[in-house]
Amino acid sequence: MLLGAGPLAWAEQEASGRGADAGGITGELVRQVAEQDPRMQDFYALRDYRPAWQDADAVAAFTSALHTLESDGLHPQDYCPDELRNRHRAVYEDGADVEAQAQYDLFATRQLLMALDHLQRGKVDPEALDTGWEVPVSPPEFSLATVSGAVDQQRFEALISEVRPGFVPYQRLRSGLARYRNIEKLGGWPRLPERQQALRPGDVDEDVPLLRERLAVIGELEILIADNDVFPGGELVAPDPRRYDASLEAAVKRFQRRHLLEADGIVGRQTLAALNVPVERRIDQIRLNMERARWLLHGLPESFVLVDIAGYRLSYYRPDGQIWRSRIVVGRPYRRTPSLRSEITHLTVNPTWTIPPTIKREDVLPKVRQDLGYLWRERIQVLSPSGTPLDPWEIDWDNPGNIVLRQAPGPQNALGQLVIRFPNDHMVYLHDTPAQDLFSREQRAFSSGCIRVENIRELGQLLLDDTHSDHDVEGRIDSGETQNVRLANRMPIIIHYWTVNPGEDGELSFRPDIYERDDDLLRALDRPLVL
Template identity: 60%
Template sequence: MFATEVRYTRFHRGAWILGAWLALSGPAMAQSEATEPSGIGPEVSELLSESSSRLRNLYAVRGDRPIWQDADSVDALVEALKGLDADGLVPSDYRPDDLQAASRAALMEGADAGTRARFELRASRTLLTALTHLQRGKVDPQRINDEWDLSIEPPSLDLAAISRALDDGDVSAAIDLARPPYEPYEQLREGLAHYREIKRQGGWPALMNVEDPLRPGDTGTEVTALRERLAAIGNDQLVAADEGYYPTIELQAPEPRVYDEALVEAVRRFQRHHLLADDGVVGPRTLKALNMSVERRIDQIRANMERARWLLHGLPESFVLVDIAGYDLRYFRPNGDTWRARIVVGQPYRRTPSLRSEITHLTINPTWTVPPTIMREDVLPKVRRDPGYLATKNLSVLSPSGKQLDPASVDWSNPGGVMLRQQAGPNNPLGQLVVRFPNDHLVYLHDTPSRGLFSRSQRALSSGCIRVEGVLELAQLLFDDTGTQANVRRLIADGKTRNVLLARHVPVVLHYWTVQPEPDGELAFRPDIYDRDDALIEALDRSVTL
């Protein structure tokens, strides 16, 4: 169970989205043996001149030697393309069967040079498209998410290593060079295979929408169905063995109709993995998560593999990760430790954006200037109903130039450009400290006086910024790790509002995951609080033009 206080954990560099993207580069391809074809011929050269730079570069590192000269090499390519299903991609996007059919005409004896040339480049172009999708993602995130603000770097394929794998006839090895080389991605691949196997075996039973929640100690057929449902995803210890197979052995097996302690613990683990209150009671929310179809879970895994392909590159050794849908912040420190805390993120109608930036400074004892959206939608209606609201909330009224105004002098039906500001203090919405990083969305990490919200299992409750449990401890770590000579608690104690610049900027990434591998090997499925999965799944399944 996740403790109330923040914790230190030692995290391996292969942990969830940790580490820098492998710099893919390599020496030029060695000269081929004299028995191999010496060049691609004028027909291919002419077509290459009008092709993409990446395709031209592939043949350049090969010394202009062709690749797809026999049926075996094409068969290997076709099988590798079909195998991309294991990465949640759609093999039919790459037309493997059409490619194999075209190879018969291109490679048959007497085929003209033009046909061979067109097929040669078609096959290579298809491979490079698949490698690009595998390394950086098939879907452009900006087309399906208006709040996306993370740059996707161009693919950095190691064309020389890919060429060597192709010369060895090992297209699968070439594919492996593009796949994100991180343990969490491999865990998602394994999870996808596991859930597809569950689907192949018929899925899991749907539980009845019982009037009363199922509780520890209950008995009945509904408990048996619950046991079978949890066993389907890997809780084998919940299933009783068939005594008919072992008539002479006394079996220690659970009674399937009884909601016993083992079943309670399995339910609690399921609840934790789905960001539900882990009380061991199957109420409406837990029942809804249990009844989610295996097909839906497969789609969610595929969506998050695509998100991993977007993000698993260009990351530094040390950075702050905000997992929006998981309500979780992790600071991967330079010494290899990981500091972790629970967070509160934006409500569905005020979503926390996905972005990448750098933490530049911290504000100690911050004042709070009411953001335009909150002022328009939340504060002004309250001021119009109750003129005393401003005094109750200790809000000062300022002109656009910063001059303090008498609230009675303002026409609150049309206040113009006035600003509302709350002074530093225990009731300030930003608490005692703000962690700031430049971004167009005006979001930041901050303290809060409403610390009780961290105890909730689902915490999409803010107006877009991220409230961090134990943020004072995070601030001191940032000071210490960047060589910034400052003591957080002393600065807070003197009561002054001030900005403290970090001696070295710290990268920060805000991202959205609805499936994540857990340390116990199971996949955690989070509520899709911003309804982003469907658009991504639809885009993944949409055919591409090669």
């Protein structure tokens, strides 16, 4: 392009050497692209404003490739494959003018870029569903030059594969989606009848064969020829298929663990409800959790801390390739732990705890009004907003005003003896806790939003060691002093909500939707796009 010449003037100059047809569509594209968003402008500028979709074979290859998005839980029809084919025939076979041809070219390109966007970073805007969403990191932009080349070479399936998230959990979810869809095609699994009494190991019951079939469908139980019972005389007899035997008990316990249920082998109300969730619902769960993965798990660093809210666990992916895992306690449904992405900056040993306003109002003040001795037992100091100590006996606890309640450091502090901190707008952090018994529960939504971590001292020391920070956590705690210990290098942390998690063996774990977020996301994911 000549220096100082606009795109339309340049296109006209190019057209003079190409013939009327090429110049017409090129000039018309320049005119229409000028009204498009910057990325569309960049795409066509890379192509010297050549049309991308004149070839019917290219459109056919593109629309065929769109159907592969079904394996990612997206709806191919969102990207108008039928309209793309029909409009191409109408524009090129019926001899439409260059204005219509250029309009079609822009339409097809928008569908391609939108499909790639949705595949890479998600169809649904997470902030529209969750006002607490805090993820400042955006996925990297895919190369428009690569997209343009793929269009010219009709390499659409390869392009989709290149843009598709490459992290292992996403690939496992994708494989799981294919597996559960195959189960659906084969008829799904049987529904167990509602029961008044729980089904227990050792029972002989008419529902046992159905339970065995249900677990066999998803691979929890292999249907084998069982060892025959032997009478004293040596006669072989087939076992009673209605007997709830040890192999079935082991399969039920595996199922319960994968659904965060108490692994007692008893098919009670909760286990029966989980068994009777239809395969179609499980497919939807996998799809919407693939969408969550597209939102967040992009550009992962080599080392990071991953907090799985609905799964009640924390995984630290260390620089040496090892993974440190721990159980966690997260926020109650009415005090939800937020989804966010940040970086751990420092630890606080022997922390004080300034009681947040909501907890003060809803939890602490009612107890203080009943018994002022609660303050002394919990080692809570009453302060003015400027930090001046106040006499609790002089406070009108029915109308205490703008006071600050702060718990002294020590083993009984609500934060325990260690806090791991990272900047965020929600004032949440990882911390120790004196309530260690909560970690033994299968479902652990008991906190006020922050995340309690089992064995957090070990995690704190690993973070210091792996970031080349020369500090001893235990020694700092033993000092009894409240201290901030900075990491020499920040450590990324991701806190997110998954109700389906793929294990390293590829098996999917389905979790209760403790924050009731799945249905809203599914409706948004399935909502047709408005063009």
